Amino acid sequence: MSRFGLTARAGMKQPALAGVLVFLIAVVGGGVGVHAAESAQQAAAAEDLPDVTAIIAHYIEAVGGEELLRSLTSSHATGSFSIASQGLDGTLEVFAAAPNKLLVLTTIAGMGESVTGFSGEIGWSMDPTMGPRLLQGKELDQIRDQADFYSDLYDPATFSVMEVLGIEDFGGANCYAVRFVRLSGLEAVEFFEVGNGLIRGMKNTQESIMGSIAVTTFLSEYREFGGPLVPTMIVQEFGMGQTAEISLVTVEYNSVPDATFDLPTEISVLVGG
């Protein structure tokens, strides 16, 4: 899960970060962070909290409203990222389409291009260190969840748990901490700013072929690109003192050809057994 919401997802979906993180695990050995579920220990008294439905409604309204979100059928975002402490930087491109297609390309100096995709059925990845492969297990569950184009509408049918944990400071803002558990079993705590309703970030576990990594994500600098509000600055902390900073530059809507999500030849061969 660990979504940025449809608005965020329209521009900058979690799988892009997953690609970067998997790469970093490779390089640096991954990291450890605060477990998401432990983060809401400073919760305010439950009786003072709004219903989760109200928090989500506030959020949807804050980014542009349900009608605007449902008017989108695809998105294409571009940006850059850096892990300054390790001297790494690169570019990224994210294509997404309803109902659940996704393609994330990252190019890292000195490494080359990595691609991760979900075709609606098949989750896959290709990068220079691993070669082509089909995603399985938790990795597949995660990309399937992330590919849900309308997940920012928080359809209750896609969650087994949606609960407000409390109010806490997150990223310098007073936020409602809300725990979500997807039907896949993957979970996250997302932080909705009390005042404006926007998501300020989340804590979750990022899956990779090497294992799981706890990640804290901070979202900021919301702006619109002819659609809903999108966070254009995404900062991820994933333990070991490592931080990835992602900057979103452009977002376009409803212009992604379906063929964008066709499986590459190498992946088709793997699917064919």
Added chain:
Amino acid sequence: MVEILISLLLAATLALGAAPQRAADAVATFDAAWQIVNETHFDSDFNGVDWVALRNELRPRAESAQSADELREVIDEMLGRLGQSHFRLWPGGAAATMSLPAQGNEGREAREGWDSRGVDRSGGVGFGVVFLEGRFLVRHVDENGPAAEAGVEPGWVVLTPLAAELSGEIRGSSGELGEVAARARAGDAVVADLDGSPGSDVEVAFLDSSDDLVKLAIERRRPTGGQLMKFGNLPPLRVHMDSRRITGDDGETFGLIQFNIWLPLLAASFDQAIEDLRDVDGMIIDLRGNRGGLGAMVMGTAGHFLDEPVTLGTMQMRDNELRYVTNPRRVNAAGERVEPFSGPLAILVDGSTASTSEVFAGGLQAVGRARIFGQTTMGAVLPSLLDRLPNGDVLQHAIADFVTADGRELEGYGVIPDRGVVLTREDLVDGHDATLAAAIAWMKKESARR
């Protein structure tokens, strides 16, 4: 263009090295280095070192450091007390200009083009050494390099003062844990001691193969050949990969792939080499002198030899574990269905095989997929990060231990070959590669048996 950039970086290094060390900068850098290790070392006991007490002991020296070099000595001492691999300080400018030897797989660890005092040491002599029979011998001579032109040959004894000094130290520490790594690093130092300004000469004394004293003037040169690659905070590295087909006496064919470092931009070349050699009767991966690189590359590379996902080993951090899981390579770059290579696999190692190469060799040995030939590896295998410090230097620090799938720790112990091969001076002089010969002999038997 690359050379211009390097020159600029070298100039930056010079400035860095020559500049006086401001106390505030020194303390900030010292504190940052201490804190990074404090937060990320995989062992909360710091390998038995009282980490807080060590900070309190050394911090006053950092405060009074009068130069960048003095500060580095203090941080180096702090890191050295841990007694583990992959704790190292790379001078800032030098981190961007270090290079590997131009030729040969018995290369040294990345060495600095300029030293921390801003002296140009980017010119090398073009040979590598190995500690053998109590002395440092010429292990290989770079083809067409300055040592080759001067007439240096493998098997000659190096007679520099530093070689004599370090030989004595090594002989005194025989049998200690980490001895292999100490020998390799001493070899690095012996060669690096000869580096200097390109175009300058260095006179080196040797005992030739007849034990006659030979004194040669060798012109130092910048390394050439290979491909210069840069990745993150790693310095630019000169990367080599070669592959060829060896034909046996009875018509068998064996593939030989050798490369000097694990970097992502080499992956396509490795994939192509496998493709070109897919029909051979056996495969040999030569990791002698390969000091490591990007750890994750072992997963895709080993996948060329394993038909199912297999865990080669585990990175054990303070609060987490991550596994090196192979990806079976069932499709080639042309999009054709293939099967991972299933024939005999031999991996060649020596005392300067380290880090990612040890993960690869030790991992495949542990799961029974490869037979290892050669000499015990360095035992320097800890996965690490390279963080930039406030003064621009780069701190390399281990963040995990590595344990093979069968539960063996490699740090300090190395990969012990299934078939140990004693390296001799006679073989060096004769140009006889006993390790390769042993691997080929085994493969001939294996291929016949199959």
